[in-house]
Amino acid sequence: MNPPSAGSPGRERRDAYAISAEFYDVLQAERDEVRVRSLYRDDVRRARVGVLDVGAGTGRVTLMSLLESRVPVHAVEPARSMRTPLMTRLASLGAELTTRVTVHPHPLDEAGLQGVADVAVCHNTVACLHPTSRRALWPAVAEALVPTGVLLVQLPPARLPSHRITHVLPVRTVGRHEYGGRMVTSADEGRIRARFDYWVRGDGRVLRRHDETFWLWPASRAQMIAELEEEGFIALPERPDPSVLAVRLARP
Numbered sequence: 001m002n003p004p005s006a007g008s009p010g011r012e013r014r015d016a017y018a019i020s021a022e023f024y025d026v027l028q029a030e031r032d033e034v035r036v037r038s039l040y041r042d043d044v045r046r047a048r049v050g051v052l053d054v055g056a057g058t059g060r061v062t063l064m065s066l067l068e069s070r071v072p073v074h075a076v077e078p079a080r081s082m083r084t085p086l087m088t089r090l091a092s093l094g095a096e097l098t099t100r101v102t103v104h105p106h107p108l109d110e111a112g113l114q115g116v117a118d119v120a121v122c123h124n125t126v127a128c129l130h131p132t133s134r135r136a137l138w139p140a141v142a143e144a145l146v147p148t149g150v151l152l153v154q155l156p157p158a159r160l161p162s163h164r165i166t167h168v169l170p171v172r173t174v175g176r177h178e179y180g181g182r183m184v185t186s187a188d189e190g191r192i193r194a195r196f197d198y199w200v201r202g203d204g205r206v207l208r209r210h211d212e213t214f215w216l217w218p219a220s221r222a223q224m225i226a227e228l229e230e231e232g233f234i235a236l237p238e239r240p241d242p243s244v245l246a247v248r249l250a251r252p
């Protein structure tokens with residue numbers, strides 16, 4: 001689980017991830033790469049119109065979609081600090097891949113996308129949205145999809161944690177330095193507070209420490225289905241991994 005911003009009901013801060021972006025791929029890319037492939041690869045391979053990556057971050061789903069499909073890929077990423085590593089990742093690819101990918105530097109509901117994809121993926125993003133922003137996302141996804149398009153959403157936590165939970169991120173060695181971190185989650189007035197602490201060690205001591213706090217909003221599977229049904233989606237059968245909800249647009 002990764003980070004968003006301040007807990008105001010309005011638009012999430014666009015400079016969120018300013019700290020986390022440096023550590024995001026170093027500490028999480030390897031494991032997440034395997035995970036996004038197993039969660040979405042088969043759906044992406046079936047895309048015939050386009051793939052939409054909502055909240056592309058540093059681009060793991062975007063890259064997997066480029067490699068596993070033959071269709072245009074739309075990566076929507078409003079935060080500059082996350083878009084920067086995304087662009088670097090894309091710039092390292094050959095022209096045969098980069099001609100197929102378009103990066104939209106806005107929240108999806110401001111990107112103006114219409115009928116560009118038959119598969120949309122929203123991985124590790126919805127939990128980070130205030131409920132008002134989350135509900136604003138569904139009509140924009142419906143608009144961006146063709147009439148029978150499929151949306152795959154990684155579900156937020158269903159409820160608030162009952163106690164403080166510490167999740168240690170795997171340590172990674174880069175040259176003479178070791179990178180590490182942890183995420184501590186706790187309930188805080190209807191939201192989940194997720195504090196990320198990062199450290200870099202070298203020469204037997206801690207060289208620097210950073211932290212960034214994000215807020216998550218829980219929502220049950222039933223609540224998510226109800227919100228999506230209001231926007232014309234119907235739920236598809238439960239998937240082998242129930243952390244992802246699949247819905248299909250059912251427009252007349």
Ligand SMILES: C[S@@+](CC[C@H](N)C(=O)[O-])C[C@H]1O[C@@H](n2cnc3c(N)ncnc32)[C@H](O)[C@@H]1O
Pocket residue numbers: 002003004012017032054055056057058059060061076077078079082106107108109122123124125128129133137
């Ligand atoms: C926790 S990150 C996950 C990034 C990526 N999906 C991953 O799993 O590595 C969530 C991303 O969603 C983006 N985001 C937030 N609100 C959004 C919106 N309304 N439309 C599109 N992206 C949004 C954030 O800027 C952030 O990069």
